[in-house]
Amino acid sequence: MMDIICGARPNFMKIAPILGSLPDGSPVRLIHTGQHYDRRMSQAFFDDLGLPVPDLNLEVGSASVTKQTAMVMERYEEVLHGRETPEAAVVVGDVNSTLACSLVAARFGIPVVHVEAGLRSFDRTMPEEINRVLTDQLSDLLLITSPEARRNLVAEGRPPDAIVMVGNPMIDTLLRLLPRAVEEHPAPRDRYGLVTLHRPSNVDEPGRLSAILAELGALHGTRFLFPVHPRTMKGIEAWGLASTIPRNVDLLEPMGYMEFISLEKSASVVITDSGGIQEETTVLGVPCVTVRSNTERPITLAAGTNVLCPDPSGLAKAVAERMAARPASPPSIPFWDGSAGPRIASAIRSFLECRR
Numbered sequence: 001m002m003d004i005i006c007g008a009r010p011n012f013m014k015i016a017p018i019l020g021s022l023p024d025g026s027p028v029r030l031i032h033t034g035q036h037y038d039r040r041m042s043q044a045f046f047d048d049l050g051l052p053v054p055d056l057n058l059e060v061g062s063a064s065v066t067k068q069t070a071m072v073m074e075r076y077e078e079v080l081h082g083r084e085t086p087e088a089a090v091v092v093g094d095v096n097s098t099l100a101c102s103l104v105a106a107r108f109g110i111p112v113v114h115v116e117a118g119l120r121s122f123d124r125t126m127p128e129e130i131n132r133v134l135t136d137q138l139s140d141l142l143l144i145t146s147p148e149a150r151r152n153l154v155a156e157g158r159p160p161d162a163i164v165m166v167g168n169p170m171i172d173t174l175l176r177l178l179p180r181a182v183e184e185h186p187a188p189r190d191r192y193g194l195v196t197l198h199r200p201s202n203v204d205e206p207g208r209l210s211a212i213l214a215e216l217g218a219l220h221g222t223r224f225l226f227p228v229h230p231r232t233m234k235g236i237e238a239w240g241l242a243s244t245i246p247r248n249v250d251l252l253e254p255m256g257y258m259e260f261i262s263l264e265k266s267a268s269v270v271i272t273d274s275g276g277i278q279e280e281t282t283v284l285g286v287p288c289v290t291v292r293s294n295t296e297r298p299i300t301l302a303a304g305t306n307v308l309c310p311d312p313s314g315l316a317k318a319v320a321e322r323m324a325a326r327p328a329s330p331p332s333i334p335f336w337d338g339s340a341g342p343r344i345a346s347a348i349r350s351f352l353e354c355r356r
Contacts, residue, residue, distance in 0.1 A: 001027035002113075002348070003086040003105075006054075007035035007072070007097025010170075010276050012045045013257065014092040014115060017172035017341025019051070029086060031079070033072045033097040034059040048257040049173065065096060065127045072100035080108050087352055088113050091135060092169075094275075094296075099131040102138045111355065113348055115169065117142035118149025119275075119296040128275075132296070141351045143344055145335070146299045166343040167335030170276055171283050174261060175338040181258040187266035193222050193319070194267040195249070198229035202273050202291055206239040208312060212291060215315035216271075217246025222319075224248060224271075225263060227255045269323050271315070278306050285330030287322035291315065303331040 006015050015030075022028060032054035045051075058075040060068055089105035091098040092115040102112045117136050121129050133156070136142060142153055145168040153163055195216065203209050209232070216224050228236070228251050236242055236251075245251060255263075264270060264280060269287045272278065278300045281288035285305060293310035300306035304327060309318040335343075 001029060001084055001086050002088040002090055002352070003029045003031055003101075004090045005031045005033065005076075005097060005101045006092065007033035007060075008093075008095040009045055010274075011092050011095060011097070012049055012051065013173040013276070014169045016049045016051055017169045017176070018090070018092075018115070018344050021341035021345035023345075029056065029084075030054045031076070031101075032057045033076070033101070034061060035068060035072070035095060035097045044256040048177070060097075069096045069100045072097050073104050076101050076104045077107075080104065080110070086110060087355070088141075088348065090115065090348065091139075092116055094119070094128040094132045094135070096127070096131065099135050102135045106138045111140040111351075112138050113141040113143065113351065114139040115143045115166075115344060116145055118144045118153040118163070119146075120149075120152045121294045121296040123294050129296070141347065143347055145340075146297075146333075148298060164343075164347045165335060166347055167337060167340035168279060168333075169340040169344060170279060171336045172338050172341045174280055174283060177258060178261055178265060181262040182265060185259040185262040187263050191222060191268050192263075193219070193224045193269045193271060194263050195224050195226040196229070196270070196272045196274055196277060197226075197232055197291065199273040199292070200231075203229070203232040203235050206235065206241070209235055209239075210241055210244065211312035212315060213241065213245060213249065215312055215319075216249050218316040219319055220246070220248050222248065222268065222323075223250065225250050225252060227252045227260065229254060268326075269319050271319065279336075281305055282333065283330055283336055285327050287326050289315065289318045289322055299333060303333065305331065 004015055034057050060071040088111045089101055090113045091102055105112050114135050123129055142163045143166045144150055150163050197203055226249055265284050267286055270281050271289050273291050275297055278288055278290055278297045282300045282303050282305045288306040289309050291309050309315050
């Protein structure tokens with residue numbers, strides 16, 4: 001039996017193809033840490049993705065990075081003390097739950113499998129970067145999505161024979177569900193841009209968030225659809241920014257996965273600070289402007305679909321340039337082909353067989 005652990009919205013799209021690729025009857029314990037607990041950020045995604053009900057929900061809820069990580073550790077430890085010990089703990093991505101469960105599994109001598117290993121922004125001010133680096137140091141099997149991840153891991157002293165290229169499971173989910181999403185949630189016919197912002201560096205400082213909104217207003221020829229993350233809405237309300245929202249920006253409730261990817265596919269441009277959306281837009285060939293000074297997904301920059309915009313004052317210019325440079329067809333990225341799930345399942349199976 002192995003544990004497959006998820007905790008936050010980005011994890012859900014990554015575990016779906018793994019679960020779907022395991023042989024019927026495979027002994028799996030699906031654990032949801034409850035890091036994202038709002039129905040719009042959790043259960044709605046389980047419904048859209050067709051994920052099974054978790055075997056366990058640790059229900060940690062919202063807290064600071066340190067407190068949340070500690071709570072996940074404490075509750076996962078209780079699971080391992082009181083129930084069957086898994087052969088492996090499979091963690092995905094870079095959220096707090098990923099590191100927390102890796103630490104506990106390592107303490108119990110349980111092998112850790114990290115899906116999406118080796119991504120680096122080289123910015124230690126980001127909690128996600130700390131989570132990535134430490135999880136990879138604890139992991140026994142490192143499953144990577146892109147070539148530079150191997151170089152990063154080897155440079156950090158990880159053994160090359162523990163690293164396996166499997167591709168990108170998030171893209172499996174995108175390619176599988178996009179046709180149905182487009183049919184069930186038709187996008188507007190008029191030109192529009194799509195906006196997502198949730199990182200503290202953008203939404204926890206009123207001056208920066210206000211500057212981003214003003215730059216969207218400067219692009220008055222384009223309508224922007226902005227599904228607002230709860231954290232972002234909290235700032236907009238607390239700082240009285242609602243009255244300053246430009247007329248061409250429509251604030252929307254958080255969306256389910258299906259509705260969002262339909263809008264994403266047909267958008268003229270996407271403005272984001274999300275790692276996963278940088279990847280999705282690259283596969284879709286949709287211009288993307290990432291409001292950050294760095295990215296752990298440099299392959300999206302090399303593909304030519306994504307550009308970094310560290311200074312909000314340059315956002316309108318960057319958006320206009322990206323829209324004008326939209327590729328004629330989406331770039332092709334090796335292993336981002338919709339078959340990462342089977343490769344992950346095969347790599348885990350081989351790993352466990354070698355340990356038995």
